[in-house]
Amino acid sequence: MASSRVTLRDIAEEVGVNPSTVSRALNPKTRGMVTGEIARQITEAADRMGYRPNPFAYSLRTNRSFTVGVLVPDLTNPAFAPIIKGIDNVLEASGYSVMVANTDNVAERERRNVDKFRERHVDGLVIATARRHDPLIDECRTEGTPLVLAVRKTTDSDISSVVSDEVTGGETIMSHLAQLGHRRVAYVAGPQELSTGFERHQGYVRGLNANNLEYDAGLVEFCDAFTEEEGRRAASRLLASGRDFTAIVAANDMIAIGIYDELQTKGLVCGRDISVVGYDDMLFSSKFDPPLTTMHSPLLDIGAEAARILLEQIDDPETPPRSVKMTPELILRKSTGKPA
Amino acid sequence: MASSRVTLRDIAEEVGVNPSTVSRALNPKTRGMVTGEIARQITEAADRMGYRPNPFAYSLRTNRSFTVGVLVPDLTNPAFAPIIKGIDNVLEASGYSVMVANTDNVAERERRNVDKFRERHVDGLVIATARRHDPLIDECRTEGTPLVLAVRKTTDSDISSVVSDEVTGGETIMSHLAQLGHRRVAYVAGPQELSTGFERHQGYVRGLNANNLEYDAGLVEFCDAFTEEEGRRAASRLLASGRDFTAIVAANDMIAIGIYDELQTKGLVCGRDISVVGYDDMLFSSKFDPPLTTMHSPLLDIGAEAARILLEQIDDPETPPRSVKMTPELILRKSTGKPA
């Protein structure tokens, strides 16, 4: 009675009709074609016999796999895991399965996995690894499988994406700091080839202007990656520069942690001697020492929305690309205060 | 030149042979059957034309999908994400794709997803949601798809699993505490229907004995889930009991965090007034306030090893079940100290 041993043919024999009739009866779209009573018998038999369509046969015939591929730089990074969860939640409800691939930020692995996804004929792709200029994404687009970018987008606007409004996020942070009285705030930027890194930095600059603070190139340091270690090094450079500042804003929470590390080794206490603000509000950022003031990115929602758009696109490939921008929210905690 | 438009038949026509010959030439196992020169021409043509086998056709014929399903309670939980990453790493290298499903600890969702995996004919399953007595797992076993349990296992020993040595882990923690001079240590246990919760508690009891400390039922509180909130409540009960103790060991880091919360609201300072130890050494446990002394669970390795065993089992279904136990490692940080 168990696994998909029972086929359309079995049911057909049971009921005494042709397999094609069974197929039609079981497919909602064609069910109307078959006589009510027969259709009833067929579904009854199918249930009784425990019929489960063979997905390979189905896919071979239709070229649909009810599968989508998800590409992330790091499954274990709290700034990405929620995205996958959001995707999984909506896709599971729609009967899709999600295949994930971890790329550790290496382009070659990204390409390899996208190729694998394509070979497997996934119905769609959600990619969270995009660079602002990304040949891989270009290929994907021209190649034609539905695609939506999550969190990180390309400069290209005619491709679906769902991200958070990074620049106003960055701007808001600056206003918060300005309001507290900070005049000289340093910035530890993320990789500029990523939209997140780029736009958050843009937000910083705008925030400076909006609050009549002047831009000082000596106050911004760039990281090659969104990592603790990079953050620590940047903070170290900042501190060593001898420049004067009362706050540091980080391009994300991971970098902020690195800043925490460096401040601590230098004997500075964050929140009192100097303010620090992060970005993303990733898991446990409220548990750090001190709890981190940060901009909340609605990652779960981003994932869910990306999945929804992808489904639209799968259902109707003619759907024009759609880009949505979620709004982040400032979370005030203990790492910021009035300037010392 | 692009997607899998080119089939065996195309190559066959190009080279002037029968598709079956092409199939044999391209399959390493049967390549020897075909004349060297022809085989060479075939691979050359295949490369040139960009041949990619159609996975659906392959799977339909062979019933192999080169896909494995992974079931976890929570993708975003740092105590699970690394497992998936470990699995993904080894499976990716072997050409498999991994499908993940998030179950949020709800049995019905576990079943639904396992069913889905089966319908999709995954070649194997790794499950990280098992309860000690788990009907779903029993079914899986009798049903026959290769299966390995990760982190959480059933009481059943004839089923492959890879876990960490929880009881000696728990025991070691107690020895550490005893060595510091603690005589009365409380325990906040995890769900007893999970092997982790159960065995870690067992380790606690053994550790008590090993160090000539007596068991006091009033000093152990049970949690219904490995969550911060449950931990907080348990700590609250403990504190309210009026009992005397100088340390609390938590069944995992999440619970430990909850304990931190409660201590803080009660004005107790962890590491000085009272010691706390966690379990798992999940991401950021070194960043908490204070940095958490905890038992490191080699989650990445567990995932990787689970994947390896699964591959063995897939390659040869007759392989007897294998259970491996990884050894955890105590990480000393700031949350433990001499009794106040």
Place this chain on the structure above:
DNA sequence: ATATGCTCTGCAATCGTTTGCACAGACTTT
């Protein structure tokens, strides 16, 4: 009464592989 249309079902092809079987030709063996 014939023509026309409509509804339902069956036939058979197809998707792209793999693989058992038959067989042709060459190579041993006696």
Place this chain on the structure above:
DNA sequence: AAAGTCTGTGCAAACGATTGCAGAGCATAT
């Protein structure tokens, strides 16, 4: 030289669905 391997290839049948097409049966319109 006849008989018996052995090798390499092709043929065709699966695997289990979907779907265009044809036609049977019946009702309606002419």
